[in-house]
Amino acid sequence: MTRILRIITSADPRTGGPIEGARRVGEIWANQGHRQDMLTLDPPGERHLADYPGTITALGPPRGLGPLDRYRYAREMIPWLRAHAGNYDAVIVSGLWRYAARGAAQALAGKAPPYFVFPHGMLDPWFRRAAPLKHVAKQASWWWAEGPLLAGARAVLFTSEEERRRAEGAFRPYRLRSAVVNYGTADLRSDGGDIEAFRQAVPALGDRPFLLFLGRIHPKKGCDLLVQAFAAVAARDPSLDLVIAGPDDVGLVAGLRSAAQRAGLAARIHFPGMLTGTSKSGALRAASAFVLPSHQENFGIAVAEALAAGTPVLISDQVAIWREVAADGAGLVAPDTLLGTIDLLTRFLDCDPEQRLAMRRAARACFTARFHIDRAADSLRLLIEREIA
Template identity: 35%
Template sequence: MKFEVWDEMSFAPPAMKVLHVIPSVALYRGGPSVVIRAITRGLARQGIETHVATTDDNKPAPLEVPLGRPVEEDGITYHYFPSQTRFYLCSLPFTNWLWSCAGKYNVIHIHAVFSYCSNVAAWIAYCKRVPYIIRPLGVLNRWGFENRRPVLKRLSFALIEKSLLGRAAAVQYTTEQERDEAADLKFAHYPVVIPNPVDLPDAGNVRQGEFRAQYPELTGREIVLFLSRIDPKKGIDLLLPAFRDVLRKDAAVTLVIAGDGDPSLVRNLRRMASELGIEGSVLWPGFLTGSKRMAAFADADIFVLPSYSENFGMAPVEAMRMGIPVVVTDQVGIHKEVSEGRAGIVTPPAIAPLASALTLLLQEAGLRLEMGRNGARLAAARYSVDTVAGRLIDLYGTLCSQPVPRAIQ
């Protein structure tokens, strides 16, 4: 596949109006819900009229939001629609609305694939001749195709998503690794790499010590922080035995696993910690948002994400922005940036290398400080909201001003 190069001198036409379609903005869905808010805030700040169409998906009950009419939030217009199903998030009212309103937008930016709203948005945009972009959120990666409903996913891709991606004006990947893994599927499309932005509006509202104060058992102990969804691909099954090995050399450290997930998976992981004899050194504070999330970052000594697959890695970028050294696997999309920027340590997804990396950083306070400073500079320069918004505006301008070249199979 041949990758075309974007004209970096392009810019958005005046009075541009962009619709973002995402199946859910519920925070329990993890990174995508955080990223969409950062993207749209950045675009609105730079004068783009920004709309978001989504569903009322949430748990345990739907979001309490007005349905079927525009809602203004932080200078962005949201359109919420009821979802009839939890799986696939089908919404017929969304379909009716978009069919009548799609032509009012210059560009439709779709976030997700293998979802009803995403597929319908791509089809309607194609029918209405509105250029559309798809950001696949990492689900085209190898791990996802091998471990998440592989038969159903390959069938759906062959029948539906492949043609929708091929018709897109562009497919936005967030890292080169995500783009390269998607190329294994051998479908013709126009790829562009633009990272996710990181916006930490609550960072200024916390002080060091607030998180520790909530948990007296953290007194006098260093903190290794995992903060993400609890999911099989996140590698917690590697992290727990690796942390057991860390404790053999440094007993004054606590692993904080902040997040939630499938209750049966959480039970199994807590049982694993007990069987490893480390349950007294592992804290499970649950899902953290807002200032509580920032407080956990502020008190962490090291951040760790031992994923088997990660198209980007929002949480480690947030940690870098907060000046925390990170340990990530070479399956996390930003691992090259972490390594080249000396913002942390990159390991394979295996127990012994993870344990060695964590032990080294715990023993070397000066190295932690140096890597934390490097990461803060990297995150501010590469992943700021304004930087990413500017690149997206250039992309939108290109789509509106000229035909988009296709990848050549």
């Protein structure tokens, strides 16, 4: 039995892809007789993933600490790691720029067991362009936290060759040993009533066809481009709606609603919030296409979920798996600009029914061949076992 400790800032599913991937990998490993426990910086009183098969230890401070809340400083993390890390064969650190990275760098440096790091896209140059002053602060942090953490890792794990290429030289000095591992998500489970559950969750949609965005509503995701592009093409197919589903932690939905209203499309653009369970799988399976015009995406768990549903994906070339999607004919790709997003929607609307059906079949085949979570779990476990043998 291989025993892994995963360090991740939060086990809250609302935080996005990293915890979803960690959760699914841990479930598969448990079925294979291995174990993945988690150390999080959630407050101890929070309880996430109640059905997770490993132990989840939460050591974080209370919520509501203002600017420090996102950093999640936890004074108990380093003593806990020094006391318990030796019970594991390896440690995985998921993410950078939070205290989880700093604490891991300090507690694990030069000590057993070996550790591995997933940057999860956090070394992408988009962040430097989008927030140059924050990049300066990150460079300072790199010298005393992230840089030593990555330099001491047995391997820094990228989820695609595209992500590894973009990260090259992101900060100085850039010293690390990298590896690309398979990544993905679980296959969709359906009891046959998930599409009905979704439509009941968005009653204003009725039985109309729709395009779907599903994920965190965040500036990097290009939701503003999507609303504008949909407004530009909406007259081409008056029967088609747009659903933008996901948590809005930074308060963007109000502005998106206003843009929809100004375009005269308030009745055709829907914001149901975060979808989970059968409503989520129903949305993915019922959508005419999944759309993600993101400015930065190291992988895109929601893209893989849409492919699992057999739904074509319309994505920007800043989604790191765009080459695989394009090669398999599983969707369409364009630049992460307004013109590029309009082009995505226009080309899809120009597809005839046979072309759309072929794209659906290709989407499902792409998921099965490349992004099934079983492949990801085996790829990661085998890499770790080779490194610690």
